[in-house]
Amino acid sequence: MPGNVFAGGFIGADYGIAQDLSGHLPDAWREFNKAFIPVFLAGHPDKTKIGAGLACGALWTIAKGIAKGDIVLCPDGAGSYRVGEVVGDYTYVPDGVLPHRRAVRWLDIAIARSAMSEALQNSTGSIGTVSNVSAYAAEIERFLGEVAPVTVIATDPVIEDPLAFAMEKHLEDFLVRNWSQTELSRDFAIYEEDGELVGQQYATDAGPIDILAVSHDRKRLLVVELKRGRATDVVVGQTLRYMGYVTEQIAEAGQTVEGAIIALEDDQKLRWALAAVPTVSFYRYQVSFRLLKG
Incomplete structure (x- = not known):
């Protein structure tokens, strides 16, 4: 399949x-x-609402969300990613393979997956998926031989603890990679499709959920949010909003929805808030750092 898109000069779905x-x-x-999830489910009755949402979201991204001039990375099936510029509309x-298409001018550049940072590797997905790697523009531009842009960090009035904010930007990836070592993994697995x-x-529609998990018996969905x-x-309001959306739009018949908030420090205000919401749990994480003499 990758050979077809490279030879034909397109990406598609x-x-x-x-x-x-x-x-x-x-x-x-x-x-x-909203319009096409029912269409997808009608043709794929074995799929879940989550799978339908992912498929339709990816299709919209390819057909509309990607703009002309955007740079795309596509796995070649041999351990590298080809780089191209989107040059056409939908x-x-x-009668063709991957009938929903965008024209792409493929550059004479291939990026070895092994040369990517671990974070970029985790974000690039695989053949058949669509991932947004804009956050790694500086790294990608270095592969392209361009000067990385200046990074601008904006202040946010809802951020009370800048240190925790900085650490938890990386905690999410760490949790995903090490899920099997967490207490949550005893009952839940990160959702797969x-x-x-x-x-x-x-x-x-309510915003991006940090981590969506499902119990091993498939009867419980878990919304995990980092503070x-x-x-x-x-953070409590956001978690409840996500839980409400999952309950209404995603949960299958018989599935219940729970929440978990993870924070660096104990938080009495958070505990008071969650005392009235027994379906949301609170977890603290600890960071260990050691120097080993070589």
């Missing part, structure tokens, strides 16, 4: 939606998902 999407691509992916090729780990930064140094009322 299928997902079993056999219709021209021209005129059906709103600016907001949520509107697209087209539909009903068709063998792909899709529960990290799961996109919803990230934010004010208690903000």
